[in-house]
Amino acid sequence: SQTIHQWPATLVQPVGSPLSLECTVEGTSNPNLYWYRQAAGRGLQLLFYSVGIGQISSEVPQNLSASRPQDRQFILSSKKLLLSDSGFYLCALRQGANYGYTFGSGTRLTVV
């Protein structure tokens, strides 16, 4: 079965510091991978998605970036965090367009 590993579970970072969140996948090959953010009291916002190594599509302009250096690895980064970057970051995969998502356990980021 498919498994998504995300770490760390929680993170407190100062404004202006860099960020790197990693997501790895097991049990599947060439998955479509996604980064979502869920701000307090708000819905899930799609940040990036990737259909393969080196292929990244961005949904919203912001100070975040994503990379996919390996088939089963998806990384979310920032050079300088903003207060507004606080939220619950979720990595997800799905087998195809008509399938639901499998989410990782998430990283709760607080920017102070």
Added chain:
Amino acid sequence: QKEVEQNSGPLSVPEGAIASLNCTYSDRGSQSFFWYRQYSGKSPELIMSIYSNGDKEDGRFTAQLNKASQYVSLLIRDSQPSDSATYLCAVTGRGGYQKVTFGTGTKLQVIP
């Protein structure tokens, strides 16, 4: 108009009752519909998917889809305190990668 709308709740039902959660969507070309359960502080978990008009049952859960009315619902029979969570409706639209849009969720409280 929001693309996917849900009543934020909280919806309170007594233990053993039927909980009815509703969702409307704006894109008539939407093709796939999903319900996720999200416990506080945890990541969403897929519980139901439905693709054609009518009802789909899985244990105590029934998803109902009416494309003409652009309406999808989730019924939970014999509600248990463990069903207390936020339920997210998600809709897959048209387009190259069939973007998924989430509602903001309905919080369900099952009272013992």
